[in-house]
């Protein structure tokens with residue numbers, strides 16, 4: 064098909080260097096007439112008619128009412144990533160526009176980051192790296208002892224496809240696995256990873272050496288972990304967050320870490336992102352923070368784009384969005 068005949072896709076905020084932009088653009092161009100924000104703004108009248116889809120790459124773009132009002136033929140927003148809390152779904156849906164996400168592509172790399180944070184925090188890897196390169200060469204490992212992950216208890220809050228993959232990995236470390244979820248997993252799924260269901264999140268918090276947050280950010284999970292929940296955790300426990308920053312009450316976390324209510328925290332997500340440089344979390348030594356890199360791999364970026372493209376094409380062609388089974392379903396919001 065000639066480029067002019069392809070459905071137009073507006074791309075928002077594909078940042079980055081090292082050919083990321085070019086690679087993703089090449090993938091999109093196989094199926095779409097690619098329109099950058101700059102092109103759109105320069106020639107709004109013509110471009111607005113062509114745009115049938117928007118590809119969202121970073122989870123901080125602004126899709127506001129004004130933009131939607133200017134795109135009469137928009138049918139679908141393909142979010143590259145699983146979390147869609149940065150999009151106003153209700154407002155978007157009121158325009159008859161669907162939002163799709165990419166749960167398949169994100170599951171493994173995000174679970175890997177959860178494990179990496181757990182291990183790095185347990186073994187004080189970041190401090191170790193700093194000590195190894197510091198001018199002082201007279202250091203003793205006994206001065207910064209870590210704790211072991213092997214055979215410890217891991218509590219997973221949110222047992223969707225990412226949480227389940229964390230459990231699969233944790234099993235290889237002989238961990239005792241507890242989980243709390245809105246819906247209990249099937250018995251065979253629990254048995255396959257040796258996970259025990261905690262109906263009450265409090266039970267999981269009290270028993271776990273490591274608590275990993277893997278829930279979606281919704282009004283129900285906003286500040287799910289606050290002063291009370293931190294107080295229920297063991298003083299030797301570590302809190303890991305790979306979901307969204309706002310799932311934790313950050314002021315309560317600062318206090319808990321300062322007062323050693325819990326041993327440590329390891330966060331891939333915060334609010335805001337990035338944190339202001341004078342934020343109290345950045346002044347603590349019992350925390351490690353990574354800059355939201357759950358899916359920052361060469362493979363994931365590509366797979367997310369492919370999944371988003373498949374989803375967007377399905378919507379544009381009036382077909383159901385591909386669904387690979389009950390637990391791994393790609394979902395779409397909107398009418």
Ligand SMILES: O=C(O)C(=O)CO
Pocket residue numbers: 122143144145146147169173355356357358
């Ligand atoms: O896919 C997402 O929404 C992520 O934030 C991965 O870290």
